[in-house]
Amino acid sequence: MPIERSEAFILHSFNFSEQDKIVTFFTRDKGIIKGIAKGARKFGNRFGSSLEPMSFVHIIYYEKERRDLVIISQCDLQESFFDVQSNIKATFTLGYFSELIQEFLPLRSTEDLVFRLLLKTLQALQKGGDLELISAYFEAWMLRINGLAPDFSTCKKCGKRIQNSSWMSSRKDGVFCVSCAPQKKDSVPPDLPDFLDWVKKNPPPDTEIHQFSLEKLQTIRKTLQNLLIFHMEKEPKSLRYLK
Numbered sequence: 253m254p255i256e257r258s259e260a261f262i263l264h265s266f267n268f269s270e271q272d273k274i275v276t277f278f279t280r281d282k283g284i285i286k287g288i289a290k291g292a293r294k295f296g297n298r299f300g301s302s303l304e305p306m307s308f309v310h311i312i313y314y315e316k317e318r319r320d321l322v323i324i325s326q327c328d329l330q331e332s333f334f335d336v337q338s339n340i341k342a343t344f345t346l347g348y349f350s351e352l353i354q355e356f357l358p359l360r361s362t363e364d365l366v367f368r369l370l371l372k373t374l375q376a377l378q379k380g381g382d383l384e385l386i387s388a389y390f391e392a393w394m395l396r397i398n399g400l401a402p403d404f405s406t407c408k409k410c411g412k413r414i415q416n417s418s419w420m421s422s423r424k425d426g427v428f429c430v431s432c433a434p435q436k437k438d439s440v441p442p443d444l445p446d447f448l449d450w451v452k453k454n455p456p457p458d459t460e461i462h463q464f465s466l467e468k469l470q471t472i473r474k475t476l477q478n479l480l481i482f483h484m485e486k487e488p489k490s491l492r493y494l495k
Contacts, residue, residue: 255314256322258282259330261370262307263350267293275303275324277311278353278370283361287313287322302327306337306346306374336377341494345387348490349373352391355484356398369393372456379458384469391476392451400483402426404445416442420475424482438478441471 258279265275273292278284292299302309312326337343349370357363373390377383395401405414408426418427420438427440447464464472481487 255312255325256282257310257312260309260311261367262303262305262309263354264305265289265292265303273303274321276354277309278357278367279311280364280367281362283363284354284357284359285313285322286320286359287324289324289327299324299327300329301332301334302329304332304334305350306333307331308333308371308374331374331378333374333378336374342377342383344490344493345383346374348387348488348494349390351488351490352394352480355488356394363397365397366394369397369456376456376458381456381458382460384466384473385461385464386456388447388464388469388473388476389451389456391473391480392448395476395479396448396452398483400424400479401448402479404440404448407432414445420478424479438475441468441475443468444472444475447472 258281260277260279263276263278263284265273268274268288271291271293273289274286275289276284276286289299289303291297292303301307307329308331310328310330311324313322313324315322337346353366353370357366369390373386376386392401402421402425404418404427406412407414407418407429408421409428409432412429414427414429417430418440419433419436420427420440428434443464450463477491
């Protein structure tokens with residue numbers, strides 16, 4: 253039973269039996285893992301608040317043969333990010349981030365880029381970054397990392413550069429210009445290409461950015477969320493609560 257140590261984020265935990273918890277955690281080096289924290293429900297247990305969602309921890313665990321769940325032996329809190337979850341909207345937003353990570357990353361699949369994205373995103377929120385802007389930033393990168401962000405700058409049919417209005421294709425794999433759109437159903441916000449270009453060049457902002465207004469961000473996020481939902485084939489529960 254080799255002992256494993258890793259930095260990790262707690263994505264989800266729930267009570268199991270009278271004294272234990274089942275925990276889903278996202279490690280830097282081995283991806284998403286599920287484990288059991290024995291005695292985590294006992295008063296004065298050794299885990300303390302380290303198993304709360306979105307806690308950044310140093311975790312020690314080991315595996316037993318023919319067991320799906322690893323055994324979590326120790327979990328030391330590095331950063332709690334409790335202050336970020338000071339209101340219900342922020343709490344559900346972080347739950348939404350967790351759902352996206354669990355949906356798009358298979359178990360035991362290493363994805364350092366997503367790990368760093370989550371860490372930098374939470375740190376930016378901790379420093380006072382705008383929740384709406386950082387949420388759009390996170391959604392855009394999740395699409396990009398998973399290869400799901402279509403080319404919004406060029407018409408899928410004629411290949412010409414989009415000048416003004418465009419509409420999403422039915423398979424969400426490209427956009428059509430005014431002349432080529434078979435049906436003008438899902439319009440693309442004119443500011444979306446500029447936003448995606450800005451996201452590629454900048455870290456998640458921890459200060460207010462005036463380049464994108466709240467109204468623009470909400471329109472941009474609607475398109476990003478429609479893409480995520482299309483590929484997930486379901487709407488995340490946390491997103492429904494946010495709406």
